[in-house]
Amino acid sequence: MIDGGFWPENPSFAALPEPRPDADAIAAKWSGECVTGEHEPVTCNNKVIGARWYNQSGYGDPANGEFLSPRDRAGHGSHTASTAAGVPVDASAAGAPVGQVSGMAPAARLAIYKAVWHVAPGVGAGGTTDLLKTIDDAVADGVDVINFSIGDGYDEFDPTDVAFFNAAAAGVFVATAAGNSGPGAGTLDNAQAWVTTVAAGTHDVRYAKAVTLGKPSNVNYPSIAIGDFVGRQTVTRTVTDTTGRDSVYTVKVEAPPGITVKVSPTELTVPAGGSASFQVKVTAATPIMNRYAFGSLTWSDRAGHRVRSPIAVKPIMVRHPAAITGSGSAGSQALQVTPGYSGTLKAAPLGLTAPSVTTSRLVGTCTSSATGLSSVPPRAERSSISPARHPWA
Numbered sequence: 197m198i199d200g201g202f203w204p205e206n207p208s209f210a211a212l213p214e215p216r217p218d219a220d221a222i223a224a225k226w227s228g229e230c231v232t233g234e235h236e237p238v239t240c241n242n243k244v245i246g247a248r249w250y251n252q253s254g255y256g257d258p259a260n261g262e263f264l265s266p267r268d269r270a271g272h273g274s275h276t277a278s279t280a281a282g283v284p285v286d287a288s289a290a291g292a293p294v295g296q297v298s299g300m301a302p303a304a305r306l307a308i309y310k311a312v313w314h315v316a317p318g319v320g321a322g323g324t325t326d327l328l329k330t331i332d333d334a335v336a337d338g339v340d341v342i343n344f345s346i347g348d349g350y351d352e353f354d355p356t357d358v359a360f361f362n363a364a365a366a367g368v369f370v371a372t373a374a375g376n377s378g379p380g381a382g383t384l385d386n387a388q389a390w391v392t393t394v395a396a397g398t399h400d401v402r403y404a405k406a407v408t409l410g411k412p413s414n415v416n417y418p419s420i421a422i423g424d425f426v427g428r429q430t431v432t433r434t435v436t437d438t439t440g441r442d443s444v445y446t447v448k449v450e451a452p453p454g455i456t457v458k459v460s461p462t463e464l465t466v467p468a469g470g471s472a473s474f475q476v477k478v479t480a481a482t483p484i485m486n487r488y489a490f491g492s493l494t495w496s497d498r499a500g501h502r503v504r505s506p507i508a509v510k511p512i513m514v515r516h517p518a519a520i521t522g523s524g525s526a527g528s529q530a531l532q533v534t535p536g537y538s539g540t541l542k543a544a545p546l547g548l549t550a551p552s553v554t555t556s557r558l559v560g561t562c563t564s565s566a567t568g569l570s571s572v573p574p575r576a577e578r579s580s581i582s583p584a585r586h587p588w589a
Contacts, residue, residue, distance in 0.1 A: 198331065198344050199273035199310070200310060201310035208298075209277070210241075218303075228307050229248075231249060235264035246307035249265055249309075250326035253325060255326075261314065312346060327346075334363070344386065346372075361388070365390075372391045372392070373394060374387075420478075426535065427536055428480065431475070433475075435464070443497040444497060447459045451507075455479065457477070492505060516533045516534070
């Protein structure tokens with residue numbers, strides 16, 4: 197699976213019963229590994245037997261809530277992997293049970309290659325360098341099938357097509373997405389002859405939910421990410437019971453280095469099918485500036501349920517507007533500056549530098565003159581004025 201990673205705690209990726217009839221075949225050909233990651237590491241089992249992540253392109257940014265690991269941020273990678281090979285699980289839609297669902301090949305093993313990163317709501321991006329590396333690694337690892345549910349909305353011959361050609365030549369079946377731009381002419385994506393291009397379908401069932409948005413760090417994501425962190429900040433999260441039982445959860449905090457994290461309340465009572473909220477106060481203690489620090493908080497009850505929220509914080513020295521503009525020869529503007537440290541923050545006006553004027557004189561002798569005109573030595577003066585400029589320029 198070349199996509200946005202996977203969520204290892206998802207029951208669709210639970211371990212398969214042992215012993216497995218294909219164990220010898222897998223052992224003979226599989227040479228991949230489980231690269232757990234630097235941030236929010238993953239675990240593998242006999243269902244997900246391999247995982248890698250690629251960020252040479254630099255699209256993976258914890259400020260967007262991303263994880264520097266094979267862990268899925270946006271859900272698309274888990275969606276495609278479970279559709280292809282998820283084990284049977286009980287499912288619901290809009291709160292209504294719909295029975296069991298599974299992937300197309302629930303007994304198949306999965307290898308996850310994360311090369312697509314969440315960069316904005318509903319938007320993922322992956323660099324060509326990373327995608328080429330995933331294809332080469334997947335073939336070298338010994339996969340039988342490559343699933344590539346990725347597209348860019350138009351079909352052009354690019355380096356990934358060459359990589360897929362080589363994969364097919366090595367005996368790997370390549371399934372690619374036709375894209376979501378149809379059904380008009382010229383909207384098919386990934387249409388090369390050596391891959392199997394699979395189209396999407398639609399239905400007339402609609403599910404609606406209400407969402408209330410606030411500050412980005414206060415959007416109710418499972419993770420807590422603060423990109424421009426100064427001093428202290430408090431965020432709110434809400435959890436909802438899915439077990440159908442009342443339960444009391446206690447919290448365990450692993451604070452990022454140099455950061456203190458205080459959760460209130462420390463004990464959370466969640467009614468069956470209900471929700472409960474808590475606040476997380478993040479304070480800079482001895483932070484390393486301009487670098488991300490990682491931690492987590494985990495809620496657990498006596499029944500063994502665990503709810504984990506990763507924390508990513510990037511302390512900065514000063515938060516301030518990148519620029520201010522104005523017009524006219526007089527006036528003032530308010531400028532909000534927030535320091536990220538304890539101490540004195542000094543400010544001084546710099547203003548504009550004075551203009552400079554340079555004058556020069558050109559003197560010479562005219563060697564010829566028009567008829568009827570006397571010869572007059574030319575004489576000219578030239579002045580240049582350098583405009584006022586800001587000393588920051």
